[in-house]
Amino acid sequence: MNILTPFEYFAPATLDEALELLATKENAKVLAGGTDLMVQLKEKMIHPVNVIDITHVPELNEFKCEEGQGAVLGACTTDAFCEFSEELKAKFPAFAYAAGEIGGPQVREMGTIGGNLANSGPSAETPASLICYRAQLVLASKNGERTIPVEDFITGNRKNCLEAGEIIKTIILPEPAANTFVKYGYVGMRSSMEIDIANMCIRLDVEDGEIKDAMCVMGSVAIKPLISEAVPAALIGTKVGDEEAIKAAAEAAQSEVHPITDVRASAAYRVDVIGALCRRLLRELAAEIN
Numbered sequence: 662m663n664i665l666t667p668f669e670y671f672a673p674a675t676l677d678e679a680l681e682l683l684a685t686k687e688n689a690k691v692l693a694g695g696t697d698l699m700v701q702l703k704e705k706m707i708h709p710v711n712v713i714d715i716t717h718v719p720e721l722n723e724f725k726c727e728e729g730q731g732a733v734l735g736a737c738t739t740d741a742f743c744e745f746s747e748e749l750k751a752k753f754p755a756f757a758y759a760a761g762e763i764g765g766p767q768v769r770e771m772g773t774i775g776g777n778l779a780n781s782g783p784s785a786e787t788p789a790s791l792i793c794y795r796a797q798l799v800l801a802s803k804n805g806e807r808t809i810p811v812e813d814f815i816t817g818n819r820k821n822c823l824e825a826g827e828i829i830k831t832i833i834l835p836e837p838a839a840n841t842f843v844k845y846g847y848v849g850m851r852s853s854m855e856i857d858i859a860n861m862c863i864r865l866d867v868e869d870g871e872i873k874d875a876m877c878v879m880g881s882v883a884i885k886p887l888i889s890e891a892v893p894a895a896l897i898g899t900k901v902g903d904e905e906a907i908k909a910a911a912e913a914a915q916s917e918v919h920p921i922t923d924v925r926a927s928a929a930y931r932v933d934v935i936g937a938l939c940r941r942l943l944r945e946l947a948a949e950i951n
């Protein structure tokens with residue numbers, strides 16, 4: 662049995678209190694849903710002296726999704742909330758779908774979007790779609806707040822740009838344009854409780870059936886979400902659903918990834934999966950748009 666190393670537990674009721682504790686308590690770790698953190702504590706991968714449970718802080722649980730105003734999610738918004746929110750499913754379907762593919766139902770009831778981002782695992786489910794929707798993070802510390810795009814937040818394998826005493830406060834999703842379409846997909850060993858072999862999100866901005874702008878973000882194929890340069894180059898200016906362009910985009914995506922072989926898949930299989938995901942998502946987008 663894994664017995665936890667003792668630590669002091671704090672459950673602040675306000676954001677100020679949480680930030681004060683983070684600034685003053687030595688070797689402190691933030692606890693949200695605990696679905697990543699508790700595993701790391703049990704496996705003795707980390708040894709915090711103080712654990713600060715942020716789930717009771719009202720600002721970190723706020724949710725706004727108004728007509729024409731995008732959405733604002735407190736960092737402790739659960740994966741399950743995003744999966745089932747009718748507003749998010751209507752406005753940000755690829756993100757709601759991605760949140761609903763994390764672990765199993767029990768994990769999603771506890772796990773939070775802030776935790777998924779702050780854990781910064783290479784195969785994490787939500788970063789690719791958040792990047793495609795141009796999401797921003799508000800980071801807060803005792804010294805104030807700063808806002809950064811999600812694509813700049815994750816810097817490596819379980820590394821991000823959070824500074825000491827800083828937490829993710831809010832995730833801001835701008836209102837998508839009416840001509841923006843986004844799809845997320847992944848391949849894993851089975852349909853639940855798996856870690857992705859590879860994942861991908863594609864955004865198309867379309868006018869009169871022509872792709873005016875595109876973005877493709879790939880996960881689990883590099884130390885952090887990989888933003889493709891070659892896929893947009895293959896797609897912009899082509900007609901949605903053009904099979905030649907779809908094939909060129911898939912080959913472009915494959916040319917950019919240099920994944921590792923691990924217990925889940927070989928590098929060669931991951932490259933195959935990236936091509937298949939790209940073709941599948943572009944065909945699904947074409948079916949939706951045309």
Ligand SMILES: Cc1cc2nc3c(=O)[nH]c(=O)nc-3n(C[C@H](O)[C@H](O)[C@H](O)COP(=O)(O)OP(=O)(O)OC[C@H]3O[C@@H](n4cnc5c(N)ncnc54)[C@H](O)[C@@H]3O)c2cc1C
Binds near residue numbers: 692694774775787
């Ligand atoms: C069985 C199982 C299956 C899983 N499957 C998947 C999966 O398919 N896909 C996937 O992406 N993940 C998966 N996970 C991982 C996990 O469930 C998610 O990453 C979850 O969203 C993490 O949120 P949390 O609130 O539980 O984070 P926690 O465990 O509370 O925290 C994770 C890390 O983030 C930090 N942190 C948390 N919130 C903040 C904040 N607001 N500001 C700063 N730092 C913060 C913590 O200090 C810790 O380092 C799985 C986990 C389990 C146990």
